[in-house]
Amino acid sequence: MIPLTWYLILSGVLFSIGAVGVLIRRNAIVIFMCIELMLNAVNLAFVTFARQLNSMDGQIFVFFIMTVAAAEAAVGLAIIIAIYRNKATVNVDNINLMKW
Amino acid sequence: MIGVVTLKTVFQGTKGEYTPESISQIGNTQLVGKLLFTKFVFPFEIASILLFAAIIGAIVLAKKQIIKDEKV
Numbered sequence: 001m002i003p004l005t006w007y008l009i010l011s012g013v014l015f016s017i018g019a020v021g022v023l024i025r026r027n028a029i030v031i032f033m034c035i036e037l038m039l040n041a042v043n044l045a046f047v048t049f050a051r052q053l054n055s056m057d058g059q060i061f062v063f064f065i066m067t068v069a070a071a072e073a074a075v076g077l078a079i080i081i082a083i084y085r086n087k088a089t090v091n092v093d094n095i096n097l098m099k100w
Numbered sequence: 101m102i103g104v105v106t107l108k109t110v111f112q113g114t115k116g117e118y119t120p121e122s123i124s125q126i127g128n129t130q131l132v133g134k135l136l137f138t139k140f141v142f143p144f145e146i147a148s149i150l151l152f153a154a155i156i157g158a159i160v161l162a163k164k165q166i167i168k169d170e171k172v
Contacts (some may be wrong), residue, residue, distance in 0.1 A: 055116030056123075059132060060140050067147040071154030078161035 007048040011055070014041035028080050028090040039069045 018063045021034030050058025134143050
């Protein structure tokens with residue numbers, strides 16, 4: 001059996017890729033996918049700890065994280081559609097309307 | 101210190117009742133479904149309300165311009 005630590009390492013790597021992607025990429029949709037990557041890295045950590053502690057709570061919590069991720073994806077894509085219709089771009093450098 | 105506390109909790113903390121053997125005996129999907137409708141039924145309902153609000157929000161955000169386009 002693969003040690004549970006490896007799953008945690010994979011989770012950390014996936015989360016790091018997502019965080020770096022959010023910070024360095026400028027395309028709104030790519031940033032969006034990186035956010036989903038971070039959410040799913042957390043899901044993997046939850047399932048790993050649930051297995052480690054012989055508990056089902058972590059797996060149930062993953063279900064709710066997936067629900068929130070779905071809601072976030074729906075609203076976020078709608079926002080991106082609205083921005084694209086107004087400005088004809090999804091580059092976050094050009095979307096500075098709410099920047100101070 | 102936080103790391104030490106976390107490691108102690110996670111790797112030496114009190115174990116739950118669901119060992120991998122008992123989970124595979126009942127079936128993981130069946131167990132998740134059973135728990136969702138017993139212990140976690142209130143969060144489950146809140147999740148449904150959240151999804152409903154998200155659907156309405158997404159439609160409102162994406163819809164507006166379409167109606168405007170049809171008028172033009």
